[in-house]
Amino acid sequence: MNYKLRFIKYLLLAAVAIAALGWLVMSLWNWIIPSVFVNAQAIDYARALGLLVLCRILFGGFHGRGGWHHHKHMQRWHNMTDEEKAKFKRGMMGFRSRHGD
DSSP: OOOHHHHHHHHHHHHHHHHHHHHHHHHHHHHHHHSSSSTTTOOHHHHHHHHHHHHHHHHOOTTTTOOOOOHHHHHHHHHHOOOHHHHHHHHHHHHHHTTTO
16 A cells, blocks of 8 residues: 555655756746747646657756766776776866867
């Protein structure tokens, strides 16, 4: 019973978080975009949720499966030999000098 209650609690929390994020996206869009771009229109709540999903698909945010996984890269770094780490550092220094950093 405890697991079911916990699952329902997390499900309710996720629904509230999604609703709040949708409202936040809608509010920010309607506040910023029409004043910056001449022909931009305000969006409704459903379009705000759609925009949120689109951003998730394109950019992989929300700490889910998309995006950059720090722990995986750190695990790979820890599994490298000293020679591999040195080679990687040399490669990064070359990348930075080519791109003006």
